[in-house]
Amino acid sequence: MNGEKMNFRDSGYALTYVGLAGIVFVSVLGLEFAPGLKPCTEGGCWGAPEAYRILYLHVPFAWCSFLSFSVLFYGSLMWYLKRSEDAWVYFQSGSDLGVIFGLGVITSGPIWASAEWNRPWDWGDMRLNSFALLTAVALFLLYSRQSQPDTQQNRDTLSAIGLFGFALVPITAGATTWWETTHPEVLVIESTESVGMSPDVRSFLLISFGLMCILFAGLLLLSNKRYRLAAEVSDRKNELDQEAIS
Numbered sequence: 001m002n003g004e005k006m007n008f009r010d011s012g013y014a015l016t017y018v019g020l021a022g023i024v025f026v027s028v029l030g031l032e033f034a035p036g037l038k039p040c041t042e043g044g045c046w047g048a049p050e051a052y053r054i055l056y057l058h059v060p061f062a063w064c065s066f067l068s069f070s071v072l073f074y075g076s077l078m079w080y081l082k083r084s085e086d087a088w089v090y091f092q093s094g095s096d097l098g099v100i101f102g103l104g105v106i107t108s109g110p111i112w113a114s115a116e117w118n119r120p121w122d123w124g125d126m127r128l129n130s131f132a133l134l135t136a137v138a139l140f141l142l143y144s145r146q147s148q149p150d151t152q153q154n155r156d157t158l159s160a161i162g163l164f165g166f167a168l169v170p171i172t173a174g175a176t177t178w179w180e181t182t183h184p185e186v187l188v189i190e191s192t193e194s195v196g197m198s199p200d201v202r203s204f205l206l207i208s209f210g211l212m213c214i215l216f217a218g219l220l221l222l223s224n225k226r227y228r229l230a231a232e233v234s235d236r237k238n239e240l241d242q243e244a245i246s
Contacts, residue, residue, distance in 0.1 A: 012221030019215025023057070026208045030056040051115035054108055059205060060212035061104035062131070066169050067216055068097035069134065072141075073166035076159040085231050088155060091162060092145065093223035097216065098138030098165070106135055130172040137165035 030053045072094030078087035109128070110120035122128055141158055148154050 012218050012225060015214050015218030016222060019211060019218050022211030022214060026056055026211055051112055054112045056205060056208045058105060058108040058112060060209040061101050061108060063209055064212050064216045065098060065101035065105055065134065066173065068094055068101050069166050069169050071220065072098055072162045076162035079155060079159045089224050089227040091159060092227045093220055095138050095141040095162065096223055097219060099142050102135030102138050105131055127172055130168055134165060134168050134172060137161065
């Protein structure tokens with residue numbers, strides 16, 4: 001059993017290190033060797049064609065943040081159905097990863113927007129604002145878990161907020177298809193009227209996403225392990241307290 005736990009932990013570290021190395025590799029490759037964009041296409045002209053290279057990080061961050069909220073949704077739903085500690089572990093990990101990858105999105109996005117739109121943020125853009133709200137939900141859940149007592153009532157309340165956060169995912173993903181926005185529409189969900197990405201750009205983007213998923217998997221394994229150990233320590237402490245009282 002101890003060997004299985006050790007292997008589980010080691011795989012989390014291994015995936016995290018491989019993912020981090022892959023992200024560094026993609027960053028360098030994206031700046032120097034990634035396929036470029038044509039300044040103008042049938043869908044319009046880019047204001048800063050070379051600045052798009054940061055999107056090889058920005059878009060995988062966005063997709064992995066959706067994965068984070070999927071984990072959060074699973075943890076929230078299973079908490080309501082089973083009231084199990086393992087469900088709460090996934091809830092905590094999902095909200096933590098939602099913060100990490102959400103901040104990656106809203107940090108890298110304005111860097112690109114400053115070059116492409118000449119402003120870091122567009123308050124009229126549905127995708128930007130819904131993504132900011134997603135990240136704010138994750139931050140709120142993280143802060144609330146740290147500042148509030150760990151009771152079943154608080155877990156129920158936070159799980160309800162987690163379900164609301166996941167409801168924002170399809171709205172955010174489909175924002176550029178359903179509403180008129182300044183945000184490029186082809187990065188997450190491609191509409192029938194959009195030009196789409198070139199095969200070279202798409203392939204490189206998928207490689208970057210794959211490496212980001214490796215990082216995501218490693219962080220998820222480590223986070224789950226951390227919260228399971230914390231739950232075991234808490235249970236053991238309660239047992240010792242009960243023994244001391246009796």
